[in-house]
Structure formats: structure tokens, C-alpha cells
Amino acid sequence: MHKIILFNPRSAVAKYRIPNSILNIAASVEGKYDWAIVDGNRENDSFERIAGYLNTGEYRYIGFTVMPGPQMKQSIPLAKKIKELFPSTIIIWGGYFPTNHYKVVLNSGYVDFVINGPGDNAFPQLIDALENNTPYEFIKNIAYKSDTTIIKTTKEDLIDQESLKPLPYHKLDTFYPIEKYLGRTYLGDKTLAYHSSIGCPFTCSFCAVVPIYEARWKAKSAQTVYKDIKYIKDKWGADAIEFHDNNFFVSEKRSVEFSKLIKPEKMSWWGMARIDTMHKFKDESLSLIREAGCKIIFFGAESGNEKVLKQLDKGGTQTGEQIEEFASRLKQFDIIPEYSFVLGTPAPTPEEVMQQIDFDINFIKRIKEANPKTEIVLYTYSPVPTEGSELYNEVLQKGFTFPKKLEDWINPEWENFDMRKNPLTPWLTAEMIDKIRNFETVLNGYYPTVSDIRLNSIKRKIMRLTAGMRYKINFYKHPYEIKLLQRLWRYRQPEIQGF
Ligand code: B12
Numbered sequence: 391m392h393k394i395i396l397f398n399p400r401s402a403v404a405k406y407r408i409p410n411s412i413l414n415i416a417a418s419v420e421g422k423y424d425w426a427i428v429d430g431n432r433e434n435d436s437f438e439r440i441a442g443y444l445n446t447g448e449y450r451y452i453g454f455t456v457m458p459g460p461q462m463k464q465s466i467p468l469a470k471k472i473k474e475l476f477p478s479t480i481i482i483w484g485g486y487f488p489t490n491h492y493k494v495v496l497n498s499g500y501v502d503f504v505i506n507g508p509g510d511n512a513f514p515q516l517i518d519a520l521e522n523n524t525p526y527e528f529i530k531n532i533a534y535k536s537d538t539t540i541i542k543t544t545k546e547d548l549i550d551q552e553s554l555k556p557l558p559y560h561k562l563d564t565f566y567p568i569e570k571y572l573g574r575t576y577l578g579d580k581t582l583a584y585h586s587s588i589g590c591p592f593t594c595s596f597c598a599v600v601p602i603y604e605a606r607w608k609a610k611s612a613q614t615v616y617k618d619i620k621y622i623k624d625k626w627g628a629d630a631i632e633f634h635d636n637n638f639f640v641s642e643k644r645s646v647e648f649s650k651l652i653k654p655e656k657m658s659w660w661g662m663a664r665i666d667t668m669h670k671f672k673d674e675s676l677s678l679i680r681e682a683g684c685k686i687i688f689f690g691a692e693s694g695n696e697k698v699l700k701q702l703d704k705g706g707t708q709t710g711e712q713i714e715e716f717a718s719r720l721k722q723f724d725i726i727p728e729y730s731f732v733l734g735t736p737a738p739t740p741e742e743v744m745q746q747i748d749f750d751i752n753f754i755k756r757i758k759e760a761n762p763k764t765e766i767v768l769y770t771y772s773p774v775p776t777e778g779s780e781l782y783n784e785v786l787q788k789g790f791t792f793p794k795k796l797e798d799w800i801n802p803e804w805e806n807f808d809m810r811k812n813p814l815t816p817w818l819t820a821e822m823i824d825k826i827r828n829f830e831t832v833l834n835g836y837y838p839t840v841s842d843i844r845l846n847s848i849k850r851k852i853m854r855l856t857a858g859m860r861y862k863i864n865f866y867k868h869p870y871e872i873k874l875l876q877r878l879w880r881y882r883q884p885e886i887q888g889f
């Protein structure tokens with residue numbers, strides 16, 4: 391039986407997180423196939439490590455997890471090089487990028503299979519088929535090229551998350567000590583990244599989760615989540631948790647049950663949620679969630695403009711008024727709302743695009759007045775192929791296209807696209823992009839993020855003083871003096887470096 395390499399390409403400069411994507415895949419083959427993990431975040435030379443395994447002749451498969459952005463910078467040249475130097479190796483890509491862009495990946499000629507969505511069943515089934523030389527055409531959630539045709543098989547129902555095998559943390563620890571994955575953050579000294587549910591029940595038209603999960607969501611029970619976390623706390627000393635779920639708080643019942651269980655552990659935690667869902671939570675649930683250690687919650691506010699909220703398909707129940715009201719409501723529970731906004735969506739005329747941007751800049755300032763502790767994360771709208779959505783149709787009509795060659799994705803301009811900084815969308819002018827980025831600089835100067843734990847109170851004061859006048863008189867152009875301070879003190883931006 392051949393062995394498997396599972397590769398997590400570099401995604402972080404310093405703050406490493408447990409590579410949950412490939413750890414889930416490792417769990418799916420654990421006990422049946424031998425596997426080794428290569429974590430690009432923890433290697434100086436990932437290729438050397440991978441080549442070391444391949445040179446033994448025992449490894450035939452390598453699985454890459456790939457999300458847009460920096461991971462592609464390593465994935466593309468490495469996959470190409472592996473195919474050239476070890477042509478019999480079967481290269482399999484999974485994760486958000488290959489799932490949403492499977493055609494360009496398979497057309498590269500050096501990726502043999504794409505796992506389309508969750509790989510917990512698809513991956514072991516594919517390896518079985520390849521090992522036993524049996525057909526793989528009927529395996530769900532895969533894509534491959536047959537001669538010149540790209541085949542995508544049907545999607546399977548979401549797997550009951552309780553039925554998944556436990557994550558092999560103990561074995562990961564033999565490759566890379568777990569302690570080093572538990573980093574210091576705003577939440578604690580040893581922060582664990584944990585994923586307790588997959589998918590999301592909503593269909594926001596700008597979101598990469600939608601084409602993959604198609605409004606489906608499945609979660610582990612509060613008990614299982616607690617048991618896993620307790621194990622890591624007891625064994626490796628985790629004192630804080632980042633929940634990486636797309637939407638942790640879908641169920642009030644599960645959130646409350648988990649809060650009751652975790653409260654005695656005195657851990658701090660963070661997760662992502664929707665405003666309209668959580669605004670319906672009872673006061674006592676929100677109180678309990680805070681008492682149980684939840685300090686900060688990330689919400690997709692997206693826009694205060696009803697027209698844009700409709701365009702983004704935020705589910706029909708989120709309004710500007712509600713976003714503002716909820717930010718105020720959270721003050722009484724001492725939970726910090728972290729609101730993300732998506733600026734720069736298309737409109738019929740350039741004037742209207744600019745008006746939308748101006749509207750949201752003013753709206754964000756209103757939110758800050760309602761609850762100054764609100765953390766603001768600003769994204770520029772970067773399309774994802776949410777086929778069938780009105781927004782995506784509008785994007786295509788306006789002439790936007792994704793790169794046709796896989797290598798083009800690592801050109802500097804597409805890297806900026808991935809980082810949601812400069813989206814290359816034809817309706818956004820340089821002036822509009824500058825306005826968004828300059829406002830962001832001034833806002834971050836006047837309200838530096840709490841998640842930058844290296845920024846002491848004196849530096850915060852200096853930043854605030856420097857940015858104050860600009861913020862008050864709405865003058866955002868050329869904020870070089872603030873940029874200089876941010877560069878000097880290596881100000882961290884949660885939207886790029888994680889939370
Ligand atoms: C953790 C995380 C990060 C971490 C690092 C991740 C890492 N691997 O080290 C950090 C904070 C660095 C990060 C950064 C960014 N991220 Co990120 N990140 C996530 C997050 C929250 C969790 C990923 C995860 O661990 N999931 C848990 C596993 C179990 O789920 P999964 O990855 O989907 O894996 C399943 C399947 O996809 C498949 N699969 C996945 N990989 C593989 C591999 C193989 C071989 C196989 C067979 C199957 C397979 O099987 C798995 C099990 O079912 C996701 C959102 C989410 N909830 O998934 C966003 C997400 C992937 N990130 C995203 C983005 C855009 C970014 C950024 C590029 C940009 C940004 N501004 O946020 C930055 C890049 C900066 C950088 N330095 O890299 C987007 C991708 C959107 C898109 N267009 O595709 C997501 C979806 C967030 C979102 N909703 O927008 N991210």
C-alpha cells in the first residue's frame with residue numbers, strides 16, 4: 391500500500407494555526423493508510439521535506455489544501471516541480487480555491503484530481519480506487535480530467551459531523567509539536583484554532599462558502615466540541631479558542647449548551663456569526679455566552695445600505711438599522727462586535743458606486759459612535775463564482791473574468807485580488823480604491839484594533855492623535871503620516887493576518 395503526504399502550504403508568517411483542513415483529511419485515512427504531514431508554515435524548505443518523502447519510493451499521493459492568496463504562491467510552483475521531478479506522484483488539491491476554480495486547476499496539467507468540497511469521504515474513496523485500480527467515476531465530490539473533458543461528479547450530502555473520526559492531534563504532534571500551534575493572541579497565551587461545524591445555511595451572493603456548501607450546515611454537538619477542547623487544554627495547555635467555523639452561532643441551543651460546558655474552564659474565545667441570527671438570541675443567552683469566555687464575535691455586517699444588502703443577498707432580514715442597534719445592544723454584555731464590511735460592489739454608474747462607498751464610510755462612523763469598541767474590518771468586493779446569483783451575473787456582464795491560467799493567479803495583481811485589497815473589477819476606479827484604503831488607514835489610526843497585542847497604550851494614543859483631525863473632518867487623502875506609524879510599529883490587520 392502506498393503512503394500519502396498531506397501538505398499545508400505556507401499561509402502565515404508567524405502565527406501558525408493547527409492545519410485543520412489537512413488534519414481532517416488525515417483523520418479520514420488514519421488507520422488505513424500511512425500518512426505524513428508537511429506544514430509549509432513550519433518548514434524552511436517545504437520542497438526538500440516533500441522530496442525526502444518521495445525519494446523513499448513509498449509515497450504515491452500528495453494532497454494539497456489550497457485557499458486563495460499566499461497558499462497559492464507555494465502550491466503552484468511546488469505542484470509543478472513535483473510533477474516534473476516525480477511524474478508518477480498523484481497530486482490532489484482540495485479546499486476553497488480548487489473547489490471554486492476546479493477547471494483552471496485541472497487544466498494546469500499538473501494537478502490530477504480536485505476534491506470538490508468536503509473530502510472526508512471522497513479522499514479515502516479516491517485513494518482506495520487508485521490503489522485497487524477500480525473506477526473512481528462514481529465517487530462523489532471529485533473533479534478530474536478525462537482526455538480533454540473535465541468531469542465533476544455529483545455532490546454528496548453533508549456528512550454528520552458526529553460520525554467523523556477524531557482528529558489525530560497526537561500524530562500531528564510527532565511531526566510538529568502542538569504547543570507551537572497554540573499561539574499568543576488577544577484572547578490568550580495559547581490559542582487553539584478549532585472548527586466545530588461546516589458550511590452555512592445562507593446564500594450571500596459574494597461569499598465563497600455558498601458554491602461549495604449550497605446553504606447547508608452541519609455541526610458537531612456541544613458535548614463533542616467541549617470534549618475535544620478539554621483534551622487539548624489538559625494535554626497542551628490551551629487557554630483560548632478561535633472558532634474557525636463560517637457561522638459558529640447558527641443555533642442558539644448549541645451555543646448555550648457549549649457555553650454552559652466551557653464556562654468552568656475559564657477560556658476566552660471568539661467565533662463568527664450573523665447579526666440577524668444573533669439579534670434574536672435572548673438576553674440571558676448573550677449574557678451566558680460572555681460569562682463563558684466569549685469576548686469578541688465577528689459579524690458580516692457588509693453594508694448599511696439596504697440596496698447593497700439586497701444585492702449581497704444577506705438573507706432579507708438584515709438592515710442598516712438592525713446592524714446599528716445590535717452594535718449598541720452588545721455593549722451591555724461586554725461582547726466586542728467585530729463588523730466586516732464589503733465595499734465596492736457594482737452599480738449602474740460610477741457616480742453610484744462612489745455614492746455607495748461614501749454611504750458606508752459614513753455608516754461605519756455611525757456604528758463607531760453607537761459602540762466605539764466595535765472593530766471594523768474592511769474588504770473590497772472580490773468576486774467569487776457564485777453561479778446563478780444576480781450579483782455574479784452583473785459582475786460578468788461588466789466584463790470581469792478570472793485568470794485563464796493557473797500560474798496567472800500568482801501574478802501580483804491577482805494576489806491583491808485574493809487579499810481583497812485591489813479586486814481588479816472593471817467598475818472600480820483607482821480613485822475609489824484609494825478612498826476605501828485611505829479611509830481604512832485613518833480609521834485604523836483613530837481606532838487601532840484591540841487584537842494588536844504589541845501596540846501599547848502610548849503608541850495607541852499617538853496613533854489616535856495623529857489620525858484624529860482627519861477622521862473628524864472626513865479628510866482621508868494621502869494619510870502618509872499614519873501609514874508611517876503603522877509601518878514603524880508593524881500594525882496588524884486582522885483581515886490579512888487572521889484574528
Ligand atoms: C483558518 C483560515 C485562515 C488562516 C490560515 C489557514 C491555514 N490553512 O493555515 C489564515 C488566518 C492565515 C487565513 C488567511 C486568509 N484567508 Co482564510 N480561512 C480560514 C478559515 C477560517 C478556516 C479554514 C479551515 O481550517 N477550515 C477547516 C476545514 C476542516 O475545512 P475546509 O478547509 O473547508 O476543509 C474541508 C474541505 O474543503 C476539503 N479540503 C480542504 N483541504 C483539502 C485538502 C485535500 C488534500 C483534500 C482531499 C480535501 C481538502 O476537505 C476538508 C474536510 O471536509 C476559512 C473559513 C472556513 N470556515 O473554512 C477561511 C477562508 C478559507 N479564508 C479565506 C481567505 C480569502 C483568506 C485570505 C486569502 C484573505 C483574507 N483577507 O481573509 C487570507 C490570506 C492571508 C494569508 N496570510 O494567507 C476565504 C476563502 C474565500 C475564497 N474566495 O475562496 C475563507 C473561506 C473565508 C471566507 N469565508 O471568506 N485563513
Ligand code: SF4
Pocket residue numbers: 590591592593594597598599600636637664690
Ligand atoms: S452568512 Fe457569512 S458564511 Fe454564510 S453565506 Fe453569508 S457571508 Fe457566507
